[in-house]
Amino acid sequence: MKKVKPLVLIVDDNSINIDLLVNTLKNDYRLGIAKNGAKALEYADKHLPNLILLDIMMPEMNGYEVCTRLKAAIKTKDIPVIFITAMSEEGHKTKGFEAGALDYITKPFHAAEVKARVKTHLSLKEARDQEIYIASRIQQTLLLGQPPHNIQGIQTAHLTAASQKIDGDFYDFFKHSDLCFDIVVGDVMGKGIPAAILGAALKSHLLRVLNELSFLTNKNNLPEPAQIISSLHKQVIDQIEDLETFATLCYARFDMARYVYSFVDCGHMRTIHFNNDTNNCSLLRGVNMPLGFPEKQPFRQKTVRFKPGDLFVFYSDGITESKDRNGNLYGEKRLVDFVQTNAKIEPGNLINGIWNDIVAFSESETFDDDVTCVLVKIDKRASCSVSSTKSKLEIISDLKELEKVRAFAREFCDRVKDSSLDARRIGMIELAVTEVAVNIIKHAYKSRSGEMIQINAEAFADEIEIRFYDWGERFEPKSVPQPVFDGSRECGFGLHIIAHAVNEVLYSRDDQGKNCTCLKIKLTGGN
Template sequence: MATPHALRLTDFESYRPTILVIDDAQINLTLLAKGLESDYRVVTAESGLQGLELAESEHPEVILLDVMMPGMDGYAVAKQLSLTPELAQIPIFFLTALTDQESQLRGLELGAVDFLTKPFSLKILKKRIANVIERDQLRINAMQYQTVLNDLLLEQTGAKNILESVFNASSDALIVTDRAFQISRVNSNAEKLLQSTATELIDTPFLRFCFQHPDGSSLAVEAISANTSWIEGKLCTPDGQSLWVAILCRSFETAQEETGYLFSLQDISVRVALEEKRLQAELQRNDALLELGIQKAAMDEHALVSIADVQGNIIYVNDKFCATSGFRPDELLGHTHRMIKSDVHSPDFYHDLWTTVSAGKTWHGEITNRAKDGSLYTVASTIVPWLDEHGVPYQYVSIHTDITARKKAEEELALARQRELSVGSSIQQSLLFGKPPTDLEGVSVACFTEASSGVDGDFYTFTEINPLCFEVLTGDVMGKGVTAALIAAGIKNTYYKTVTTLMSQRQGKAVPTPAEIINAVHAIITPELIRVESFVTLSLVRVNRLEKTMTWVNAGHTPTLLVRNDGGEVLELLGDNLPVGVLKTEVFVEHVTPIEVGDALLLYSDGISEAMAPDQDEYGLNRIKTILRLGQATQTHPSVTLNSLRSDLSNHTRHLGPADDSTAIFIRINPLRNGARGTLLDRRAPEFLEIPRRLDKLGLIRQKIAQVALDQSETFVHMLQLAAFEAATNIIRHAPERLKNAPLTVSVARTPLAICVELIYEGEPFFPPSAPSPDFSGHSEGGFGLYIINSSVDQVDYCSPMPGMASIRLLKKLKQLPDR
């Protein structure tokens, strides 16, 4: 801190330390401020630069610092603080969702006192802050007391005469005693050797220091004083410490004609220790020679050992090597390890191995070999080159451990884990994610969710109030994994029970408002969430087609994005409420926003907007809005817009997968059908299908084409179905599927002149180089499939309707105009 100030321990009861919280998420700032303000003065900053300014002006006792922030991240803030002398000593707590060891080490290397992973307990955080502040205050007090002590010592230091200078300049430890061996003077080396000050030593008996012969027998001070040569032995201090010294005593006469003694001591601990190490090394060498034979026998029992010459020819194998490979020694000696080479590894693998050992470096890795009977076995290998005096390899020693059984167990464990995650994900899809109603009039809906750890705490559900009114509940529970998923399931169940109870109380005469529902849910679950130290962000959106309104409540969730049809304006509908589970006294307020035909809504979790690129660039709202505007401009189906968003997000994160749970729901308000206008006119509005990219689901495309072309000839319908089926088959078989569970979207539209079938999928568009010629080989790859497509319809277009999306558009002209 800039100006350390000492406090008595009793002052802490009235003193309120300052804590600076730096985080770009307003909800985190609010939660931490409310949780800490009872004990501390809390100041907050929404960015790294603002945090540095407040640190200079406020001089806080502790800084709570988020790692992942746009612009200047937490690491950069910590580094800048360390470069400013008056701020370098402020204790820093890193608060982050990062859990990897590398991120934690980086934070601690920058001087952080702690690295807490979200979610964390507020009680534990407060206790750690209190401990750090108390330790820091004690350190400041100690520094000031040391300064006072040094000043006192300097004041008491006077000039020394020449004799004292010579006395203190000696390289030996010098001790002067009277004839009764009472210490009267010592030099600085004696103070260091005896680890006591002159004040502590003078006027004390030298006899309190015990001396021993090297054999451990006692050596009296009187005997030392009577000897005229150096004596080596062990000096034992009163506190039980000992060290090896050489000691010499000289007697002298004082001015008062009294006998005195001058003892010279030399510390020989290093020399004695080196001698002991030399003797110990001799013993260890002898023991090593004895153990070498035992170790070789043990290695032969456990490890596969082989030695090859510089050309790679085997010159030695042990019995374990032969037993595992199935070859006899005479079959292996003189040959290279190619005899046991399998086809599992690429040529580059063996090239890198040989390049490493040829350069004189040790190679570590796993190798799968083929035994004599053709079976495969895997070994963990260490290949060590033996080098000559010029550092050039002349032999290679290979030590292998058979890990075949372990690898098989790991594979089975991985499969079991994958099955567990698959089952968990399947259960989650059925419990936490409600399917959109299929009979909603004039509404198109697309959804997706992707957990960061197999199962997560995101959830959503649709409730149809009547054919022209529905609502969507979305939520995100703090944390990840099974615990978050269980809490989410409980909240969703509470929502269902709450709606049922409120409807029952009104006897079906009135529908409860979104605010009434959320406040009722809040009253039930908030006490339980506080008890388990968790919370949930919620968003409840009700769309009423008849009243042309959307009524919504936002409880700390990400803003709902409303995309206007007239100009593509994107509105952020956020609100001011905290998440459910934070404060029991929170009252949730609803808002009403008008909607029109053509408008669209996006409800999403922060796993999308806060996704980070490898360079810590946040995806952000602006990128989401750009995708939404493009989708609105082209009036693409919600599934196409949503998958374009997923593709752009995946490219931004370099396909690393989500670091947080990601969920999104996209809803478009379409015109209501007018039954009086006739079925054929109704067909002029495109009809959409979302099907999995699986061959066994393509029959749905045939059915939809048959419905739209009901009045056309059987040949017309068959040709259009054939072209669509062949194009869809090519997409499923040949287009890379980078996004998990991304559907194939099929649009079937009829005009007075033609029927257009468009197959839209995630990926890059395919452009045939030229008009295909029939191969008649029976394989699509030979051009026959493309020939079928072009021959069955009047026009084929390959397009990219949205970023990251591709489509094949098939148009076939009607043979006759439909009846009006």
């Protein structure tokens, strides 16, 4: 296959210089030309050249400023820049390097020198890109596991965004039975391929340890997390010490039969535990040193009880250490606050929300560190008998469908057989579902007919959830004015009615533009 020639952007206001450079480089490269700073920035942003030759002395925006701006933009910051200058004084060179240039060429040009420098820097850039590619392949294939399937009573969501400087973030899940699984999250100090390989090595040692220990213990008596980490530590300590690095790690077990969470934390980020009953977050931290430190004490394990509806958030320092434009850190507190406020929305939507919040904070979608986050949510259903009551309905966006929606809600409530669902309450639920459906048809779909609305109802031990999904406009509850009750207005009561007809209303929207309106109706549990 023929390789596409690299694209080199020449920035100079002088036509003679441009001609000289073009003649020197035209056989080996594709060339772009910009005659001033503004055009250069525009071209770089649009075409992402492999290398830029940048003249310093230009009217309006000089080369230093162009370079500074290129380096400040995520898209263009890694493009190698070589200054071309008629001035050979040290001061100008230093200033160029400070602005982020890799090299300089002085005028008058020597064709051979120009060719050699361009070639060298393109080769170096290619080598760097290749390393990043290999490291990210290691990360994707060896370091990040898939959440377990068929674990009763949990939902998981995970998020990874590899930084350009790959480090050794890893996580994995180990399923022991339908009611028990372990999760490990870790972060190897250091960056690039060495960190990624060490992360992969740690994971493979961990698998070996798990395997060996399970042979020694019977199936109903799993090795404890502390035992697992002690064995892992013994296996890897010498190698890690030789590499002069260390890894932080949290190894945790979810016992869904006893509702117990046991974990060994070795200096990793504190896991957030959202307690559904108290609506509060606590931060779980262990007492052990990171792996790779010469640990004399035995590894200590801690235990926490959890309940249906609780949520655990595991994450890497890539999240808490992402920075805004002024260099302020995102921080643990902001993450905890975000989780606390949004803990009740679906894990998939919550993790998208976390991502959007970090992106909004840092005004960037690429980060210095890997960003990883894993959510484990304990279902409400888990407290209920195994079979929960579920029902689905799909309607098109037509106001004539409203009776169908009410019948669906009515019949579902009848099936749930809870003593608190009397005729009056069911009447209110019918009212709420009508109002939600009308809002979706009129506002989300702007009265277009033929659009789809999905309605899922599910009963848990202590509540019913009715979820409406639509793919229309985003809904901002805050943008809706308060209702006016003096008879002067004939509309605007819908939200007021919904809020009074059910116990809780939650709105969310995912990345694909799918809106979810979730109505929650508390049950007393009687029949």
